[in-house]
Amino acid sequence: MKLPPEDRALSPYTGYTRNHWVAAADGLLEAAWRWSTPGGALLDLPGPASANGARSDGLEGFARTFLAAGFRVAGEAGADPHGWLDRYARGLDAGTRTPGRDGAESWPVILDYDVAGQPMVESASVALGLRLTRPWLWDTLDGRVRDRIEGWLRGALRHVPSPNNWHLFPYTVAGFLESVGRGDAETARARDRALELLEGWYRGHGWYADGDGRAFDYYNGWALHLYPVLDAHLAGVPTALGARLREHLGAFALWFGGDGSPIHFGRSLTYRFGAGAAVGLGAITAETPLRPGVSRRLLSGALRYFVDRGAVGEDGLLSLGWHGPHRPTVQFYSGPGSPYWASKAFVCLLAPPQHPLWTAREEPAPSEVADTALALPTPGLLLQSTASDGVVRLHNHGSDHVRPREAEAADGDDPHYGRFAYSTRTGPTTRGNVADNHFAVVVGGVRSVRRRIHPLGAGQGDGWGWGASWHRPIFGRGPAAVPGLRVESVTVARGRDEVRVHRVVGAPPGARAEQTGWATGPGESVLRPLAGWSRQDEVRAPHGTAYVPWAVLPCLSADVLGTGVLAALAVLGAEAGDPVASATIDGVEIRWPDGFAVAIRFDPLDVVPG
Known part of the structure; x- marks a missing residue:
């Protein structure tokens, strides 16, 4: 990964600037695309297959990197010097020609979560990538290709999600379809159902449970807050859900150590610096109590923490693990493309270069300021930091x-x-x-x-x-x-x-x-x-x-x-x-x-x- 020189005047704690984030996105994309199929529909990254199978893993590599490309290009108002969107346009065309077939480029179809559900997860990244880049990708596609993409995406609306944050995947698909004039009663039902469940999972003080149980972890930020608040932001409409994000970030800022590491707790930790997605979302929507210099300190601190400790291998790929490869950190459903849900952290690139997130001088993280004991009664957690x-x-x-x-x-x-x-x-x-x-x-x-x-x-x-x-x-x-x-x-x-x-x-x-x-x-x-x-x-x-x-x-x-x-x-x-x-x-x-x-x-x- 080729990163620009540090800027310790603007970023005295990490040295990272917006240019580092752009370079990181480009580096991760370039490395991943070396493993694409000839038609670009699948990114078959090297490594052990997940429980979902190699074809689903290839779709995962495509969809999750598309999310990074979407944030990167949208944040540059369509500028795409590396031609990422041309590659994803080819892949969208090839993958949706014969979904469910055994062809080298065919995407798996979306089914119920307990049958073959992983493509439903990836449909949200595909939909969000398309929504972010609509003027430069979707609007340029042939009408027949757009129809095929819609047909594949609608599988997410017609099958059963896992009873947790998965309901936000058809919500996100429906939001995209409505944004391009393809909404109907089916998309409305998916969105209403997701918001109904989300309301039932809200426990107060910025915390959602991930389903009907008591799972409180990073999914609160990188899924349960991210999808609905970003959806409203992209639509340009106000949402009462933003106030919940603001309340969440007030305490969540203490989940990052002075070295940039997030707390090693909960599921899917191989998403690594994706833990900062909610911080970036708060900055671009102004739904945050954090000063811009603190937000950037947390975001760049997490990115640099993992870059410096081998999360990106010599091949330029994110490994399955924490610092480097570490199998016990990984869930059974994770394949070689799974770590690229870290792409959600690149939501911060939706803030343009002149945004205070990038122009304010870095400030210390809360964990560096004072010894703190912070009780979170809603999830039942106690945070303790030493400066x-x-x-x-x-x-x-x-x-x-x-x-x-x-x-x-x-x-x-x-x-x-x-x-x-x-x-x-x-x-x-x-x-x-x-x-x-x-x-x-x-x-x-x-x-x-x-x-x-x-x-x-x-x-x-x-x-x-x-x-x-x-x-x-x-x-x-x-x-x-x-x-x-x-x-x-x-x-x-x-x-x-x-x-x-x-x-x-x-x-x-x-x-x-x-x-x-x-x-x-x-x-x-x-x-x-x-x-x-x-x-x-x-x-x-x-x-x-x-x-x-x-x-x-x-x-x-x-x-x-x-x-x-x-x-x-x-x-x-x-x-x-x-x-x-x-x-x-x-x-x-x-x-x-x-x-x-x-x-x-x-x-x-x-x-x-x-």
Whole structure:
């Protein structure tokens, strides 16, 4: 990827400017197009096929890179020095001639999500790319080609989406068709249905659940906010949904570390700097509380973070992983073209060169300004950042990926949701290794996992914050659950200190409790017993994480019977405070040497300064 020289006067934190974003888009497109079919309908990028098959993967490569090209050309008012739109015009023609056939150029047809649904996802990128570039692409196509494209896209309106953000894919297709005078009752139904569901998924304070469950993650920004707000922006109509985006960004700005890394949490992390899509969307729509210099700092910080750490390989392609290739970061549905949903971050290019997003001087990210404890009660999350190192930690007391129709025991450990803490400097250990940042009850030699998370609350005070939840321990062998067994958990964050308190209720004879800390290199994290723990060890995770190839974890353990309360101090880093704790089965009091104290009561839950 050939990038221009840094500009440290305008961008003192990253050196990146709008020209870097344009060059990044061109570099990614050039590398991807080396793998196109002769007719340009599919981009068959090298790598293992996804569960959807190679043809679907080729369409994914075409559609997701088309999104980057669309933002890049639209942001230049149609200027297209590399001829990207000519390539996509050829591919649109070739791919829609005989959809569903075995020909080398034929696109797969769009079917229900549980049959062959991935093309429905890609239809939204195709539709959005066409809408962004209408004057220079769609309007120049032969009428028969346009009819064929419409026929293929309408498959998204006539089949069943997955019961989550997927409903915004036919919404986006319908929005494009209506924008070119091809709307009808079918497009209206798709849009009305999506907005109806979106309203039901809204939980307040800028947060949507991704479906009827409690999945709160990056999909809130790069899907649930992006598609409807961008649709309204392109149509030039006001939308009340913009105010929700604004509210979301006020807290979301703290999801990025001082080094640019987004918090390593949730699904589809191989989309990498796509995490910044909502920040860019807020900037171009003016639906943001962030100053332009802060928005660019977050956007360019994330892009540079991944460029500098090998996300773009020597072949110029985005790999399946995090820094470089890392299979445990990737979902089963991801193929070689999947990482190019990172293209959504290029929405920022819709801001022209003279826009304040590009002309304002970069300002520090929120994680670099002050130590912060920010409670997000709606999703049940607690954010904790330290300005001295720019690290952000996320304490999860409310977001899981258990669908309402699923049993809790399904799928076992979910490393990207089930852990108590995530950060911008660490990733979770893989299945098969000891789980990091985990509280387990061990019964009959089997460690429990945390699946469905029941939030109990979150709050903050001056310089500190807390989050709380309960869960039912689930076991992978033998009975899935022990009758009456539950764990109530509270995290108190202050400075870089995390005090983790757990009350086990209903522990059977012979049970043992275990608490692990951060997965890092040796000597890079602390886990100190404060109350209830009897043994302190260090365990290894030889499969490592997305950040380190090999990791160690501090570990505490203790026997537990009936009801027991345990407290520990965890710190990501080598320096820790020196709080002390006293515990009963009814609550815990935590006190720091400077006199600050927090009292936790369990029945009912109450967390207050002591």
